Amino acid sequence: MVLPSMRLDGKVAVVTGAGSGIGAAVAVAMAEAGADCVVTELPDRLGSLEPVCAQIRACGRRALPLPLALPGLDSIAALVGDGVREMGRIDILINNAGVNIPREALEVTESDWDRVLDVNLKGLFFMSQRVAREMIKSGGGRIVNIASQNGVVGYYRRAAYCASKAGVVNLTRVLALEWAQHQINVNAVGPTFILTPLTQSTFDDPTLRADLLRRIPLGRVGQPEDIVGAVVFLCSPAAALITGHTLLVDGGWTAI
Numbered sequence: 001m002v003l004p005s006m007r008l009d010g011k012v013a014v015v016t017g018a019g020s021g022i023g024a025a026v027a028v029a030m031a032e033a034g035a036d037c038v039v040t041e042l043p044d045r046l047g048s049l050e051p052v053c054a055q056i057r058a059c060g061r062r063a064l065p066l067p068l069a070l071p072g073l074d075s076i077a078a079l080v081g082d083g084v085r086e087m088g089r090i091d092i093l094i095n096n097a098g099v100n101i102p103r104e105a106l107e108v109t110e111s112d113w114d115r116v117l118d119v120n121l122k123g124l125f126f127m128s129q130r131v132a133r134e135m136i137k138s139g140g141g142r143i144v145n146i147a148s149q150n151g152v153v154g155y156y157r158r159a160a161y162c163a164s165k166a167g168v169v170n171l172t173r174v175l176a177l178e179w180a181q182h183q184i185n186v187n188a189v190g191p192t193f194i195l196t197p198l199t200q201s202t203f204d205d206p207t208l209r210a211d212l213l214r215r216i217p218l219g220r221v222g223q224p225e226d227i228v229g230a231v232v233f234l235c236s237p238a239a240a241l242i243t244g245h246t247l248l249v250d251g252g253w254t255a256i
């Protein structure tokens with residue numbers, strides 16, 4: 001048998017922002033691939049994890065819903081402490097939680113900028129740092145950052161968002177370099193526009209929707225399910241020698 005496995009049997013995965021959109025689909029896919037899952041949500045959105053946990057358990061895997069409010073370092077420490085205590089260790093971290101405040105660059109306020117950079121970049125970094133310390137103790141792991149195609153190309157009304165995701169793409173390379181010695185692979189997935197609560201208002205605008213479709217050579221909007229294969233692959237034995245890479249799932253947007 002030459003083909004390596006894409007299974008994650010016996011692994012423990014943490015998926016942040018798993019109550020909706022891409023995070024919910026990724027968490028269920030991790031369970032379908034054989035992983036037990038710690039799924040996180042903002043404290044006031046914990047209820048949104050119930051259907052996700054039900055789907056994980058229907059796969060015969062353990063599901064542990066926990067609160068996380070990025071970029072709070074206390075919140076991160078509590079989550080990782082509780083997760084390791086309940087599940088034994090963490091093998092996989094999917095840094096999915098993210099926000100966007102679409103606004104013309106001339107209108108962006110300091111608080112808009114800080115919010116987007118705090119959650120998308122600072123929160124992702126300190127979450128990775130805290131989990132990497134656990135992975136080092138247990139001999140290694142996989143981290144997958146949900147970046148964006150907007151980390152490698154620009155798009156209108158997304159100054160802070162594009163800056164944060166470009167930061168994620170290059171941070172992925174640095175963490176891959178530093179943590180390779182600990183057998184921690186760090187990669188990113190860069191989705192194109194995917195239909196989720198984050199992008200609903202963009203897709204509701206017929207002019208914007210037409211512009212997006214025109215830029216996606218494969219000619220359709222993405223669904224959360226379009227992202228999960230890339231994420232599971234990067235966590236699996238099949239991707240053992242891949243690190244520091246951003247895998248774009250963009251329907252060809254950046255190929256032009």
Ligand SMILES: NC(=O)c1ccc[n+]([C@@H]2O[C@H](COP(=O)([O-])OP(=O)(O)OC[C@H]3O[C@@H](n4cnc5c(N)ncnc54)[C@H](O)[C@@H]3O)[C@@H](O)[C@H]2O)c1
Nearest residue numbers: 017019020021022069070096097098148191193194196198
């Ligand atoms: N939808 C897209 O078109 C698209 C494209 C490229 C990348 N992404 C990225 O994919 C990820 C998921 O996005 P989505 O489209 O599923 O959006 P979503 O809004 O459906 O999900 C984001 C999740 O993050 C959680 N979250 C928000 N702020 C948080 C915080 N401070 N601390 C902890 N959790 C927080 C939310 O509660 C939510 O569950 C994000 O990082 C986003 O930037 C999305």
